[in-house]
Amino acid sequence: MYLEISNLMDYHAALYIRLSKEDESEGPSESVNNQQSLLNEFVQQHRLTVFDTYIDDGWSGTNFDRPNFQRMIADIEAKKVNMVITKDLSRLGRDYILTGHYMERYFPEHRVRYISLLDGIDTGVDSTANDITPFRAIMNDMYAKDISKKISSVKHDKQRKGLFIGGKPVYGYKMHPMEKNKIVIDEDAAPMVRRIFGMALDGVSCRQIAAQLNAEGVPTPAAYAGLPVANPGPYTGLWSSERISDMLQNETYIGSMVQGRTRKINYKSKKRIKQDRRDWVVVEGTHEPIIDRETFDKVRALVNSRRHTRSRTYDFLLKGLIFCHECGYPLAVINRKTAAGEDRLFFVCRTYQRFTKAGVCASHTIKEETVTQAVVEKVREVCGAYLQADRLLPQAQRAVAKAVAEADNEKEVNSLKAKIDSLTTHLDKVYMDKLSGILDGADFQRIYAKVKADRAALEQRLSQLGRPDYSPAEQTELAKKLVERFLETASTNRELLVSLIERVELTADKQIIIKFHFKRLENE
16 A cells, blocks of 8 residues: 655654544444554565554544643654654544644644654645545544534533533532432532522622632632642632522522533634523423522522622723733722712722632722822833824814815714714713712713714814815914824823833732833833
C-alpha cells in the first residue's frame, strides 16, 4: 500500500491511539489493543524507530485538548518526534477544521510526516489518497455530528421521562444507591436546605442568609460535593446571594425533576449557555421532596417581591471602565445622601459588598465625582500634548467643506428632524418621571441639560442645512468653532475616553491607576 520508507534513521515515530465511548459501539475492531497491534505490526514491517506510544482512551475526536495528544504535540515542539502514525484519520480527530489544520499546516510546518494506515494517507509521498483527505475529514466530522444528535435525542428522552442524567444532583440530594438515574434525599445536607428555606420564610434576605452561612463556615454546595474549581476567584468557597436565590426557586426541592437549564452551544464546544425557563424540562413527582409545596410557593413569592425594590442603575462617565485593583472585578456604584441631604454617587467594591463579613477585599468607597474628576484631569493633561488647534484645523476645514459640498441634504434633514422629535419626546418623559418621583432632582437636572444640549446641536445643524453654501471665510470660521468646541469637551467625551482608556483601577488606599490602550500615553 505504501512506498518503502527510506532513510529510516531520520524518523522518530509517535504511535497515536484514541478511543471514545461512541467508538466502542462500532465493535471490538476499534479497541485500544486492536489499534496498538496494527500500528506495531506496521512499524516492525518498516523497521521504524518508535519514540513513544500516546493513548487517549475515552476522549471524543471533536476535542483536541486530550492529555496524550497534547503530550505528543509537546514532543513534536521539542523535536523529539517527526512522524505520527494512526490507524485511520478519525483517530487523529473528527473535527474537520482542526484535523485539516494539523494535516495541512501544523505537521508540514514542523516537518512531521503523517501516516494513516487504513486510509492510505502518507504525507511523505504524492498520492491520490492525500488529495481526498479533506473529504475524509469532513465525513468524520459529519459522523461526530450525527452521533452527537443521537446522544442528545436519548438524553432528551430520558429527561422527559423524569430520569436524572446529570453528573451531580442538587445540594440536598444524592444518587440512588441501587437504581440508575434516580435521586434520593441526602440526609446530611437536607437539614441545611430546610434551614435556608426556614430563614427565607422568616423574611431573612438572600444576602443575609449567605452572610450567616459564611460566618458559620458552612461548606458551599460545590465544596460539599468536592467539585474542582476551574478558575478560583476571591469569593471561591463562599455562599452568595445568587446561590441562595437559585436554591429557593429550584423546584427539585418539591419533588420535581428540573433539567435542561443549560445546553452546549454545539458538539464541538464545551461552553454551555443558559436556557429560558420555558425551555426547561420539568417533570413532577419523580422523587421525595425536601420542602412542601406551600412553603416553597411562599418563599418564591417573597424572593420575587424583592426584585422590584432593588436600586436602579446609574449612568456615569466611567461606566464599564473602572475596576477594583485588588480583586479585578468591576466596581459597583451606589447612591447615598450626604449630611446636607444631597444625593451623591459612590464607588464600592462589588466583591466586598457581597462578602463583607467574610473579609474578602476592601470597600474602596469613594465619591464617583472625585474619581471622575481625577481621570478627566489626567486625560486633559495627556490630550494637551496631542490636541492642538493648528493641527486640528485642517481636518476640521476638510470636514466642513465636505458637508457644504453635499448637494442632496433631504435624507439628512429628515433624519435630523426625527432625532429632534425623539429628543423632545425624551424630555417630556424625563419631566414626567420627575413628577412621579422616579427621578430625583439631581438626576433630572443632569439628564435634562444633556438632552436639551443635544437637541440644540441638532437644531443648529438643521438650520445650517437650509442655508445656501458657506463662503470660504465662513467655512474657516466654522472650522475654528468646531475645533474650539472639541478641545473644550474632549476630556469629558465618553467616546474619546473609551477609545483612549483600557481600564481604570482603584486601589484599597484610594489610588487611581489609569491604563491606556496606547502604552505611549501611560508614559506621558
